[in-house]
Amino acid sequence: MRHDPSLKTAARSGQAHAPAGALGSAKDFVSRSGPSPYALQRFAATLTSHGGLSACFWLMAFGASGVAVKGRPDGAGFDKIRLGGLAVCGSHLCPVCGPRVANKRADEVRAVLDEAKAQMVWPIMTTLTAHHTRDDRLAPLLADMKKAQQAWRRHRAFSRLRPHLVGSISKSEETHGANGWHPHAHIILFVRAPSYPQALRKVAGLRKAWETSLEGVGRKCGRAGFQAQRAERAGRYVAKWDAASEMTQDAKKAGDGRNPPALLRDAYAGDKRAAALWAEWAKAVKGRSVLRFSQGLRAWAGLDAVSDEEAATPEPGEAERLIDIIDGGKWQAAQAGGMSVDGVRSAARDGRAALRAYLAPLVAKGAQTAPRRSARHEAGEAGGGQARHGPSVALPPGG
Numbered sequence: 001m002r003h004d005p006s007l008k009t010a011a012r013s014g015q016a017h018a019p020a021g022a023l024g025s026a027k028d029f030v031s032r033s034g035p036s037p038y039a040l041q042r043f044a045a046t047l048t049s050h051g052g053l054s055a056c057f058w059l060m061a062f063g064a065s066g067v068a069v070k071g072r073p074d075g076a077g078f079d080k081i082r083l084g085g086l087a088v089c090g091s092h093l094c095p096v097c098g099p100r101v102a103n104k105r106a107d108e109v110r111a112v113l114d115e116a117k118a119q120m121v122w123p124i125m126t127t128l129t130a131h132h133t134r135d136d137r138l139a140p141l142l143a144d145m146k147k148a149q150q151a152w153r154r155h156r157a158f159s160r161l162r163p164h165l166v167g168s169i170s171k172s173e174e175t176h177g178a179n180g181w182h183p184h185a186h187i188i189l190f191v192r193a194p195s196y197p198q199a200l201r202k203v204a205g206l207r208k209a210w211e212t213s214l215e216g217v218g219r220k221c222g223r224a225g226f227q228a229q230r231a232e233r234a235g236r237y238v239a240k241w242d243a244a245s246e247m248t249q250d251a252k253k254a255g256d257g258r259n260p261p262a263l264l265r266d267a268y269a270g271d272k273r274a275a276a277l278w279a280e281w282a283k284a285v286k287g288r289s290v291l292r293f294s295q296g297l298r299a300w301a302g303l304d305a306v307s308d309e310e311a312a313t314p315e316p317g318e319a320e321r322l323i324d325i326i327d328g329g330k331w332q333a334a335q336a337g338g339m340s341v342d343g344v345r346s347a348a349r350d351g352r353a354a355l356r357a358y359l360a361p362l363v364a365k366g367a368q369t370a371p372r373r374s375a376r377h378e379a380g381e382a383g384g385g386q387a388r389h390g391p392s393v394a395l396p397p398g399g
Contacts, residue, residue, distance in 0.1 A: 035268050038341040040095040043268050047275060048282040052089030057096055057341060060328055061087045067326040069348050069355060072317050080317045081345040090308035092290045093282050095264065097312035104311035105291045108303055109169055109188075112293075115301040116190050121166050122199035125188045127227040128152070128210055131220040134180035139284040142174075144217040145183055151213040157205035164202055166190040167297030172290055176277050177257025190297070196230070203228055324352045330363050337366030 035043075038057065045054040060067065064085035071078030092098045116123050128149065132141060152158060169188045174181060193199035207226040214221050258266070258274070260281050267275035298305060326334075326344075339362045347358035 034265060036342050037095040037099070038345075040264055040268055042340070044093065044095060044264055044278070044282075047267070047279040048093065048286075050089075050091065050093055050282065050286060052087075052091055053094050055087040056089035056091070056094055057083065057086050058335070059087050060085055060331065064328070066328050067331050069323045069326065069344065070316070070320050071323050071348060072319050073321060074349075077349045077351055078321075078323060079349065080320070081323075081348045082314060082317065082320070083341070083344065088309055088312050090310075090312040092308075093286070094312075095261070097308070100314065101308045101311045102291070104306060108293070108298065108301075108306075109291075111303055112167075112169065112190070112297060112301040113188075116166070120192075122191045122193055122196050123188050124191055124199060124203055125186060125229045126203070126206065127184060127186050127229075129182065129184035129222075129225050130214050131222045131225065132180055132182060134178070136180050138174065138181045138183070138280055141181055142172075142183055142284055142288075144214075144219055145185065147217045148210070148213040148219065149185065151216050152206070152210050155209035155213060157209040160205070161189075161191070161202050164192050164199075166192055167294040167300060169294070169297065170292045172285075172288070173259070174281060174285070175257035175259050176263065176281075182257055200228065200230075323348050324355050326359065330359065333366035334359050334362040335366065336369050337362035337364070339366075 041053065041056065042058070045058075066085060068084035070082045070084065072080040088097060090097050090101060092101060113123055115121075128145075130141070130145060130148065167190050171186045172183065173186065174183045176182070189203060191199040191202055193202060206228070207221075210226045211221040214225070258277075260278060263274045263278040263281070267278050331339075339359070343358060344355065347355045
């Protein structure tokens with residue numbers, strides 16, 4: 001798959017800002033008063049070298065010959081528009097995939113909490129952080145946090161807890177505020193004990209273990225560096241793990257800083273500092289897992305393993321019908337002509353005729369540039385160069 005040159009301009013084009021009705025099911029992820037997840041995604045692709053993000057919901061999946069546009073009949077038109085046959089990255093960096101994956105993971109967390117309650121296993125949420133300053137760069141700060149957490153789990157205090165530990169769920173978060181980057185980890189420990197007070201006593205030594213572990217990497221804990229909370233608070237906090245709220249207007253400036261979705265929205269609005277910070281974050285966390293279940297915990301709760309790509313691919317909706325199939329050649333030509341995913345979704349709401357009317361001038365405009373792109377491609381091959389391709393791994397079809 002080749003990255004189309006329109007990729008870098010689509011986010012800033014007028015079509016990237018679709019009307020409120022164009023968001024369809026994306027309304028679950030972003031405020032209708034702000035940019036859509038797809039517009040944010042195309043913009044984010046210009047800030048990072050993440051190849052999957054550039055391809056996601058933009059380039060066709062390997063083996064796909066076209067893009068299937070489907071929706072649920074709604075009066076004279078359609079809603080819940082879904083595009084099939086597109087690549088899906090499943091990355092937490094992605095404004096489209098990230099919320100979908102997080103919603104699935106939040107369901108899994110709730111299921112584990114329910115199983116723990118049924119088996120009289122006590123969930124205790126710990127929060128770990130380290131002293132930081134505005135001069136700290138995120139990547140080395142995260143590296144120190146990772147080393148400290150590894151040492152923490154090897155500490156004798158944690159070893160004493162291990163025989164009573166069913167498993168754990170960890171989530172990493174990063175915000176940026178007046179004191180710079182603030183990375184922290186939330187870890188729910190599922191402790192087997194006769195009562196809640198006894199479970200709390202079993203984790204009592206973990207604060208000192210965290211202080212020692214931070215000292216080992218040259219960091220300090222601070223007063224708020226370690227916290228342990230009751231199960232009720234852990235359960236309430238799980239609601240924050242549902243990224244539907246993270247990607248709405250609730251992704252705003254919090255008291256302790258801006259989270260990555262807020263940085264991206266501000267960057268989209270023209271905040272260059274926010275753009276640089278989001279790019280720094282994306283580079284620092286690339287390849288990292290945001291939410292981690294300890295080995296065997298899903299099986300203990302009766303859950304099947306679901307990959308991020310699978311979680312990011314929405315299932316067909318009820319009473320869904322095919323609106324049209326966009327031929328692969330027309331899809332690529334329309335991209336070159338200035339098409340946006342929001343534009344496709346908006347037009348599809350009014351049916352096949354409206355969708356084709358939206359695409360026709362874009363396909364015609366894009367087709368005029370095709371010979372020039374082809375000539376450049378052939379010249380590159382003749383000169384021993386290589387055409388740029390998308391991700392080298394097969395990606396599942398989008399939705």
